[in-house]
Amino acid sequence: MDSGSKFLAVGSVVIIAVILQVVLIMAGHKDTPGHAAVEFSKAYFMLDRDMTQRLCSEVVENEQTDVVADYLQRTAAAAKAAGFEPSWKKMALSHIEVETRLVDDNTAEVHLTCHRRRSPNLVFGAVAKVFFLSDSHPVDEMLTVVKEDSQWKVCGRPFSLAGS
Secondary structure (H helix, E strand, O other), rough: HHHHHHHHHHHHHHHHHHHHHHHHHHHHOOHHHHHHHHHHHHHHHHOOHHHHHHEEEHHOOOOOOOOHHHHHHHHHHHHHHHHOOOOHHEEEEEEOOOEEEEEEHHHHHHEEEEEEEEOOOOHHHHHHHHHHOOEEEEEEEEEEEEOOOOOOEEEEOOOOOOOO
């Protein structure tokens, strides 16, 4: 076999692998009720303002106050009262399991179970996990997810977002 045909064979394999990878990545980004619930939950526990993007308009627009800003402010105040920076309240999720039940074409109920662990930054989270420095807390929540503008969004009162 000459070097030209070896190059052609290797090049063909690389091109097929790249195409397959792109197809698999695109297939993995399909918006589902479970994906929306997990994305919202991760943002919620990491105190990320982007959780607003996964909240339905009923929660975001019909409130007299900004529920996300209020939640972030309450969390920061609780951290400061305990003598910590607000980032100390950040939690990373692991062992995430979702069970989705479609109510109709535009509504679903997602049962989310996972564990949350304190993670104010990447280094702390990794070190705490390796050396068992922080406890894992179970999360068990039923989230209502609706389809708005062809995207699944979390509705109702997820976790303690609009709590006192």
